[in-house]
Amino acid sequence: MSDAPNYGFDTLQIHAGARPDPATGARQTPIYQTTAYVFRDAEHAAALFNLQEVGYIYSRLTNPTVAVLQERIATLEGGAGAVCCSSGHAAQIMALFPLMQPGMNVVASTRLYGGTITQFSQTIKRFGWEAKFVDFDDEDALAAAIDDNTRAVFCESIANPGGYITDLDAISAISNNAGVPLIVDNTSATPYLCNPIKHGATLVVHSTTKYLTGNGTVTGGCVVDSGTFDWSASDKFPSLSAPEPAYHGLKFHETFGPLAFTFHGIAIGLRDLGMTMNPQAAHYTLMGTETLSLRMERHVQNAMTVATWLENDDRVDHVTYAGLASSPYNNRVAKICPKGAGGLFTVALKGGYDACVKFVDSLDIFSHVANLGDTRSLVIHSASTTHRQLDEAQQEAAGAGPNVVRISIGIENAEDLIADLDQALAKASA
Ligand SMILES: *Cc1c(COP(=O)(O)O)cnc(C)c1O
16 A cells, blocks of 8 residues: 555555555465565675665565565554564563663563463563563552663553553653653554554554454464654663674664664564564464454444443452443543453452352353454453462452453354353352
């Protein structure tokens, strides 16, 4: 598509990044199932390797199908550039990698996807990185946790598993003030419901496995750069501001300006970490993005209907959906995600742990799986699965206590979902 910054979201989700195939005229983006690309001549090859000319060398770095998806997600998020990778967790490492060094830390919200809490609290220690977890509703605690070795602040826009909404304006004001980039995981909200960059985020990460693909077919991830952070304002980010020894002394920020982080992600991140998205996965995700707004509208509508029904049921202790007036996060919907609070929330059952297990085992339409953001409605008992590696205090802090079931509402008929929940609740409380 030609540059047309005024197109609306529904148009961009179909057209951004894509153009008819120059060789064949194919209207749909082809799956460029190739590992390597023929150089025009030796001079062309040298220019590509020097990053003096942009083009294709090898599919660990760049691939035309993946490139369309990168441009599409960057456009939908309002970013300068994006790098796709093999999973959401890969995207998180790819986002932190240019910023961190041994001894440095990331200040992260306590309300995160369970796998991210494990990745941050355990695995990144092997790189000499540390995560400090803070309640991001406590702005003073967040400001106090940022120290001289902090290189990033990390949160989710609509946080797993409870669908809690983070006040991104308040958080970005604190991180900007400290001269540290804010990374926002926008997986649960998607760019249709929330654009973290408009609220001051430096980087946006996605698990494209979820709503962007939308039907539970492929894993993938993406890092979007706003292009607005001044990497040279301090000496905290030498990989971007100073000569980078991993690329024969290239100064990424000076050379690429707002695209510095994106070029670094490809030329060093994908080159050396190899967490590449394959073109088949990019194809499935491109198909998903074409209907993103339509699906999200229905996810939101169904979530509101089902959450309201659950909240009024005697067998239910409470429901966390931020779209409900009873939620302490309800007043953030209009500011952060005005088109709706997403399709994800938790329900706490009066019967506790045992009732939760019976409940998830009794559902017919809802599948008990470790996934979210599918067209299908899904449930998981977080305490016995995704949040199992956490102790009970961490589970409670993350909103995944033993009596809690996480629900990812699909796009089926809401009345069928309610009937299924009703019969499973009957069995669970029998
Ligand atoms: C699923 C998920 C991840 C991890 O993504 P994968 O694609 O499974 O690696 C990270 N953050 C959130 C909010 C998620 O839902």
